[in-house]
Amino acid sequence: MECRTTYDFEKQAQKVYTIAKFKHFQDELTAGTTYCEIMNSREGGYVTEYDIREDIMIGEHKKRMMFVVSFRRQECDVKCSCNLFEFKGLLCRHVLKVFIRNDVLLIPDKYILRRWRKDMSRCHSNLKVNYCSWCATEDDKRFQRMSHEFTKVTNIATTDDVFCNYVIGRLDTLSTELSAMRLSNEVEQSTSKIIDCEASTS
Numbered sequence: 397m398e399c400r401t402t403y404d405f406e407k408q409a410q411k412v413y414t415i416a417k418f419k420h421f422q423d424e425l426t427a428g429t430t431y432c433e434i435m436n437s438r439e440g441g442y443v444t445e446y447d448i449r450e451d452i453m454i455g456e457h458k459k460r461m462m463f464v465v466s467f468r469r470q471e472c473d474v475k476c477s478c479n480l481f482e483f484k485g486l487l488c489r490h491v492l493k494v495f496i497r498n499d500v501l502l503i504p505d506k507y508i509l510r511r512w513r514k515d516m517s518r519c520h521s522n523l524k525v526n527y528c529s530w531c532a533t534e535d536d537k538r539f540q541r542m543s544h545e546f547t548k549v550t551n552i553a554t555t556d557d558v559f560c561n562y563v564i565g566r567l568d569t570l571s572t573e574l575s576a577m578r579l580s581n582e583v584e585q586s587t588s589k590i591i592d593c594e595a596s597t598s
């Protein structure tokens with residue numbers, strides 16, 4: 397599918413998104429450049445708020461609606477009152493309008509969800525090939541098995557702060573437990589070596 401504009405982030409979207417998601421992205425971008433207007437902006441500390449007016453056609457009737465985009469330039473954090481990203485995992489027309497205004501050339505990585513990426517589906521098929529392949533080492537196989545499970549978890553939790561914090565908290569506990577297990581294993585192994593040595597010298 398061809399790009400409709402010359403904005404770099406459209407090229408980026410074409411490269412990273414699946415075809416269906418890229419089409420959705422293009423529709424948002426076109427609507428942003430065609431039907432959305434920045435009416436007002438307020439600077440406040442680190443955050444700038446933009447009032448965006450959108451012309452929405454409902455049948456024959458034109459309706460004007462207002463949305464507010466908060467933009468934190470330093471971290472390139474962005475949030476829109478329409479909540480499209482929270483619901484669909486895609487940046488909305490209003491945010492794209494603000495990106496254009498602020499010369500944000502590329503979509504920050506954090507706003508490109510893994511589940512809409514082309515390389516994710518490719519990664520899944522690689523995974524199967526590697527996993528089944530006779531040349532994969534035991535470490536590779538274990539790594540692939542775990543990555544597969546992690547991907548399932550991150551795909552579920554990635555759009556929700558509470559879920560995300562829960563996953564991180566659980567992983568943190570898991571990592572502490574694993575370190576403790578590894579340590580006690582090492583102690584056990586070195587103790588048995590000492591016992592072996594003592595047995596062979598006596």
Ligand SMILES: [Zn+2]
Nearest residue numbers: 476478488490
């Ligand atoms: Zn929006």
